[in-house]
Structures are given as C-alpha cells and as structure tokens.
Amino acid sequence: MHVPTLAEITAEGKKPEVLFWVGCAGSFDDRAKKISKSFVKILQKASISFAVLGTEESCTGDPAKRAGNEFLFQMQAMANIEVLNSYSVTKIVTTCPHCFNTLKNEYPDLGGKYEVVHHTQLINDLLKEGRFSISGSYYKGKRITYHDPCYLGRANQVYEAPRKLIKKLDAELLEMKNCKEKGLCCGAGGAQMFKEPEKGNKDVNIERTEQALKTNPDIIAAACPFCNTMMSDGVKNKEMDENIEVKDIAELIASAEGM
C-alpha cells in the first residue's frame, strides 16, 4: 500500500489534514504493523488526507521516561518537536496510547503543541462527519470484551470512544471485572515491555487474560499495540488462541468493512 510521507506531500505543496504518528511498535513489531495497515485502510476509505513521517519519525521517548531516563526522553522529544514544528504540524493521530499520551501531555511543555487524538477517537469523528460508515454485520452477535489501555483510559480518560466503535460493529460488548477507571494493566506499561518482570507468583498479563476469559469472549479487543502483545501472549499461554482472537479496534473495523 502507498503511505505518503509528510516530506512528499509538503514537496507537492500540500498539507495533510492529519499526521499519522505510527510509533515504534506500529513500524517494527510484526503484530502491530497489521494494526497500522488496518488503520491506514480506514483513513483511505474515509478519504482523509494524511501522511506519516517515515524515517523522520523517532521514538517519542515514552519508555525512556517511564524507565527514569528523563535525559534521553527530553532529547528525543526535542528532536521530534523540531521535525514536527518544521512541518507546522497541527493535528496528530496515533494508534499507540503511549505515543498519544506523551505527544499530548508531555510535549507541550517542551515546545510541541499539537492537537493529538487516538485512532479510536478519530474514527468516531470520521463516522460522525459521515466520511465513512460501518454497515457490515460481520461481527453480529460476536462476544467482544474490551481491555482498557492504562495510558488511554486512566491516564487520559478515554473510555467511551473505543466502546462506541465496538457497539457500532453490532457485537455484544462484555465488560471485565476490572474495567474503565479500575481497568487492570496488561503488564507492559512503565517500560515493563522491555524487561523481565520482578519475582512474583504470576505475570500481570496472565491475571488480566484470566479476567478477560471469564467474560467468555470470542474476541478480546485492544487499543494499544503493547496491550495487544501482552493479551495475545496471555491467550496463548492459556492455550485458547485457537478460539479467541486478540484484535485492535482498527483491525475489527477494517475486517468488518472488508477492507
């Protein structure tokens, strides 16, 4: 698929409506790349003009900051802000709640002020503006439970946008014992994704997967590439991966619409 870069579009003298910040997971992680593609398909279907930074994008610095390396975080942030400001970027969408949170909340203080939205929010807006619609009944009657990513939910109070989309799929939305404000972490946040867990009696993703399995779902919906990995691992660990899929909401919409 052709994904335009901001450099190309700017060279043509145009300005896209929104910059898609792909993030490191969305760019390099095999599972998360599929989420990026599904989301691009949705953007294309909605005929919204967008661009990515491509090789000009670099880690937001989120994992460095949560690990305590404020220095590395601020260096990354300053470099990214320089790029974003040089293109006069005004609106950013991202499929990763960690990038979303960092760009939205921590960049302004360092000189990077943008309107930042999560892809589930943008998709809702596109539906509201009538730029595309969900008509298929691909998931009709399917049992879908939604896992709140900490950096989307508790950290930024985005609870409804992803849920609205699941309901639009005509699916049955199931809530886990811990949801919304009380959502249990998947275990990847705070740079845990990149290290072995401390000694304990269970891994956090297993605990969360058990909560998800209790709702007896067909699909576990996620809205974060890291949660997606953790929950997929959990489902595999429980040997349920033949029966239960872990999908990002963008993927659900893309398949529902046959994209």
Add this chain to the structure above:
Amino acid sequence: MDRPKKRWLNMLRVAFGQSKMVSRPVSGTLHLIVYIGFIIINIELLEIVLDGLLGTHRILAPYLGSFYSFLIASFEVLAALVIISVILFWTRRNLLKINRFWNSEMKGWPKKDADFILYFEIILMSLFLLMNATDFLLQNSEAPNYVKAGFFPVSQFITPFFTSFSIQTLILFERTFWWLHISGILIFLNYLYYSKHLHILLAFPNTFFANLDPKGKFVNNKTVKKEVKRMLDPNIDPYASLESGSESSKFGASDVLDLNWVQLMNSYTCTECGRCTSECPANQTGKLLSPRKIMMDTRDRLEEVGANITLNGSFKDDGKQLLNNYISQEELWACTSCNACVEACPVGIDPLSIIMDMRQYLVMEQSSAPGDLNNMMSNIENNGAPWPFNNQDRLLWANDN
C-alpha cells in the same frame, strides 16, 4: 498555585464530599457514616465545652427550643450508627481479615494504630451516650441544675442500668462520663499527630494540592530541561562554568529531602487503607511493590530525618536514605506506571510520582537500571526505537503483506 477554583472544587468533591470513598460500597458507606457522625457530633462538642467553661448545663437548649431536641436526637442516632460502623470496621480488619489490612507493611505499629483508633471511637461514642443516659435520668428526677432538655432516642435504652442509683451517685456518674469524654477527645486530638488518623485533617489540603492534570502527564524534570537546553543552544559557551544556581543539580530522588512538599504531605495524609495496594497489578501478582508501603516508608524516613534535624540543628548524614534502606530497587522496578494506585486513593495521594523520581535517580545518577532496560535505552539512543531496528526501515511496514 494555579487553578484555585478547580482546586477548591476538587477538595469539596473528594475530601468533603467523599466522592472516591464510595467506589467501594461497603467500606465507603461505613466510612461515610463515621465521617458524618464525626462532623455533626462536633456541633454538640461546642455545647459540651461551653458548659464546662461556664458551669452551665445544656446552655444551647433555651435558644433552640424544640430544634434542640431534634439535634440531640440526631446526635444520638449518629453516635449509635458510628459505634455499629466502627465495630464492623474492626470485624473486617480482625475477623474477616480482608487482604489489604494484612500485607507485610501492616505488621506492628500500623496494625496497632488502626485498632487503637477504632477502640478510641467506640469509647468516645459510648461515653457520649452514657453521659446522656445519666443526664436523662437526672432530668426526670428533677435534680438541681439538670434542666429538662433534649430527646434521647438511643440512650433511654441504657437508663435501666442506672435506675437503682441515688441522685448523688448519678451525678457522680454523669460528671465522670462528661470528664472522660472531653479528656478522651483532647487526648485523641493529640494522638492524631502520631497516627495515620491525621488524614481527618490533611485530606483537605491534600486534595486541594493534588494533581489536576491528566494522570498520564508526568512532570518534565526541570534540572534535565536546563541541561538539555544548554546542550542544544548553539550560542552557549561550552567552557563557561556551570552557574552555581540555587537549583540542585541532582537528578531524581534518593531521599525524602529530594521530594517536593506535596509528595511529603501525601505521606502524612496516607491513612494506610491499602486501596492503592489492592489495585496494584504488581502487588496482585505477588511482586514486592506496594504503593502504600512507598507512602509509609516516605513518612517514616521523613520522621527520622525530622528527629535528626531536631537533634542536630540541621540534617546530619546518618548513612541512610529512602532508597535501599526503606524502598528497594526491586519494588521500584516492578511498577507498570498504570496509575491504578493514584486512581484508587480516596484522598488524592500520588505514590507513582515518588516511584518515578526514584527511578530517575537510579538511572541518571547511578546508571543502575536492569540490563534489559539499558539495552532498550541504548537502542533509542542509537536508532530511535526501543528495539534494534534501523531507522531507515521505518516505513517498510507499508510494503509488507
């Protein structure tokens, strides 16, 4: 101080209005009863103190008329409800042994402190009702000075225990209960400062000064900001000596004096309810981390530093610090920064900010992050991603099938 209006509202909602307590309906409701009881019965305390100072008896009765009876009746009902709630609290803690009251940090003084408070409240409320019961009998026997006033829906049921006594003895009982009650309150007020119960005062400033920003927004370290600015400033003289400014050049926190005053106030506000710890994913899965312990350790170390300053005039190095002597690195590295603890706290305490400040010290001052994290960080430094991929390959995903 920014956004004062929002701060007052937050205090009104969370501390005064107990909005977060009720997210756990059982303990929330019981707490609400004790809280309302505490506030309302304090009105009666005003009369008790005035009577004591002026040598009067039920001084407010003539001014309030029948409303006075209503007031006394509601104080009595509340006192009875408080006793029941406190007994249920004690049962939850000691018989049902609810997990969050039995974590390792609750051994010793914290456990005793919690029980003392409950006993104290039962005794104070009982004394109040006993005082009213004997007063009611004295009023009925038309004892001198015991003007008829008030309505006693609860304590009238205690009167049978005292009916056999003479008026003289009854007066002795009534006076004794009065004195024990008021002395008990004065002792309890002084006990607050040695106890987790201080939350009844600090909950208010604590919610006022709590973070109002989205929970995901972590403060950008100011010392680092200055350094980064220097590095990126092409006009800076690289040989100029660092100005010996007042700001510390230490990155992060290794001891309580590196923390800000709101974080320190947080530690004194903590009433050790353990809602944070019971919501913590690391703690739920058996890791050492307990956000409540982070707060208790901070307070205990601060007490130690305070005693040190009192003794020596200024802080004298005691070879200890918050890091390692109180909070281990294993605890700090177990945090997923998920904010469940912050969300759970009914009085707006932020254990996560302390964890993050201490991680900053570990990484930026001591370079002692776990090896895997060092790999992740050098990947970001070298190729702009936490994994070892070439940044030139960032857009390859679009071509994959």
